[in-house]
Amino acid sequence: MGLIGSYRMRLQRRRWRLRALWRRRELTPVQDRTAAIRRPDILACVCLRNERVRLPYFFEYYRKLGVNHFLVIDNGSDDGSREWLADQPDASVWTTTASYKRARFGLDWQNWLLRRYGHGHWCLTVDPDEFLVYPFCDTRPLRALTDWLDASSIRAFAAMMLDMYPKGRIDEQPYHEGQDPFEIACWFDSGNYTIKRNPRLGNLWIQGGPRARTFFAATPEKAPALNKIPLVRWHRSYTYVSSTHMLLPRGLNLTHDDWGGEKASGCLLHAKFLDTMTLKAEEEMQRREHYAGSAEYAAYRNGLQAQPDMWCKWSEKYINWRQLEILGLMSKGNWA
């Protein structure tokens, strides 16, 4: 990419940052505890709507990994999520009823919070149904990873989204509050992913998994992207471009090795396919606030009605990160 291309990227980055600056008006603080953030803290940035039942386990999971403070944007929940969040001693909560879609699916808001509070911190940007798994996560806290990344001069850590699903119909086993969702949705696809390079931003574009095979078998190019870079040592000049799939400046997207080696990476276990999903798909179809006219949800709704079982005899049952490492879904890199 030449000078002009680089400059164009810079302009684009500025555009997203200005947009974030503009959209911050839409956020009203509910509970601001950001004064408690200390210099070495690891922050989590979450945007959600009506996820009350999932929240307790989500918070418990990330607290245990060592997230020190949660920055949460509540997009007009009416199920008590906001109240529950405001009660958490390590969470700062903002609320908005503005359009999720027009805030680029919440990204403008998140970019703003990251810019305002994330500078100099390791920031984890996840959805409430995404659970980070990284090498040695059973014995080493998140801080060990971020310290190692710092020592290795790595600014961004990739974690591919791994769709987890239950055996049988997804509404067969109800999820109850506080439960580990992977007690129900403990299966995943181990080796049916496609990878393409994005020459413009340098990131990889990963598709596949159970969603591609059950809902998008005829139109694979429409299958959702699974590549994510959720953990970044944030600088106020950074910005997410499209969900957490890619960032600007482009250097942050180079989380893969081009010369045969393996860089360290993790997985985001995606607990979307629970009984809560059917309700959600219904609601999102009405709101039409999701990506590409909620086409994904439309596909799910049709798929869920027609062919509810994503499980097959080749599905792998989740055990731990080492299993994902052996299967080649993530890598330790040179971290030992």
Next chain:
Amino acid sequence: MSLGFIMLCHTALHRAAQVARYWAEAGCPVVIHVDSRVSARAHDKLVRDLADVADVRFSRRHPCEWGSWGLVAATLDASETMLAEFPQVQNVYLASGSCLPLRPVDELQAYLADRPRTDFIESVTTADVGWTVGGLDRERFTLSFPFSWRKHRWLFDRFVDLQRRLGIRRRIPAGLVPHLGSQWWCLTRATLSAIVNDPNRARNDRYFRRVWIPDESYFQTLVRVHSTRVESRSLTLSKFDHQGKPHIFYDDHLQLLRRSDCFVARKIWPQANRLYREFLSGALADQPRAEPSPGKIDRLFSKATERRVRGRAGLYMQSRFPRDGWENGRTAQPYSVFEGFADLFEDFDSWLSKTIGGRVHGHLFAPDRVHFAGGETIYNGCLSDSAALRDYDPRLFLTSLIWNTRGERQCFQFGPRDNQDISWFMTMDPNAQISVITGAWAVRVFRAKGEFSDLRREAARLQKIESDHIAILRSHHAKARVRIWNLAEFLENPMEPLQTIVDEISPNALRRLAEAPRLADLTGFGRFIQDLRNQGMQPTLVGDIPLGEDPAPATNRRARPYLVK
């Protein structure tokens, strides 16, 4: 006789304090150097924390940037303090603030007492080290390095280039032979005081001040001048990765560290509470002990480096996506591709799977769907049989299949009716064993019912595709194991090629092929080929099929004798 420790501390001072206390309470004097970039508050806290311990001293502070002279200056000052204040100290051990003793001090003392007048310091001539990062070895000693490698990389590199171009060389002081080695050593009092009180010290210091990374060469070089006995290894267990960055130990390395029998390890993650608790508690005292054997840890870390540098062959994933030619193995393991065999033989799949015991698929790249073995709709790793999904990325489809089935050989059929996008990839893959009977598609065309003009058109189409494919296979870039016969040639003696292929797939099978696959009925095939010719199409890939006489293999013919194994 006693052992003294010098500790160079930069961060995590509370851990350094813990370790210093442990050593001092075991009767070993400790001299601590704190990086002058550490805040006065943190420094004072460390001093306060250790105020109640008798034999702890603090030496003059220097800024200790990585690879700078400050580290050596700090060590020299601390050594002077140690030698001056603790006349009973006979050995001096240089450690860092992130070191952790793995064995009780008296064991280390006993170990040193058994080896009197020995200096433990890794010291290797520049010609013999393979681990220098950045390609500078001898030049570390002959060029000047006024710019920081960490902070001003560009200036650093340009200045090195400039000196190389101008041929500027520094003279190495007389009597010094440059040696390199790990920064962490254990020297005897005699050697250390000889180095510190060297009559040429001012000259040496002036010279090393401009050497690159002097902390890895100052003592390593001078020890060769003053020592009577150098044991060229470090007593500190310290491993570096391919970037020259030390590997870090965590709680889960506990057993590994215990069994290494090393005396001191570095570097420990400051929050590895369990390691600090276990090793500083003194609970490990009465264990049978052996020579330090860091072999297991070496293996662990060299495997990690290997993974980072070369990765796993045949794996394409989020953090390993090699460019063309950089795969270190395009696929995970060998596989076989059969072209034309399924057209020529009936039930070739089941015959082959019975013969070799591997997995035999049908046409994986067929246009309608993926023909997995046994007609499965989903295969290993949840690969779908959808042709659209496969054609979205045929390369990754194939590499995924081979990766998912590691440990079991995959065979599949291929032909001109299939998606040809995969041709180049297989041809360039040394793991592919590709066996082709050219023109065998004609058998299927011949046996199909239909208008002759349609058949002729189909034959022409397939022949065009196959000749393009054969051209790829014959390209000089090909790395696959390729065998090509034309149909006529193959029919003359089908058993021998089959035997060769099967032998290659399972070299340990002792028996010769007992049962041949059944040939398709070829009555009238010669006539059909002639008809094609008569219609103006030249079926070149089929070979020389004689008219009228239907091809049939000579039965029980053995072209070459096989050794009875």
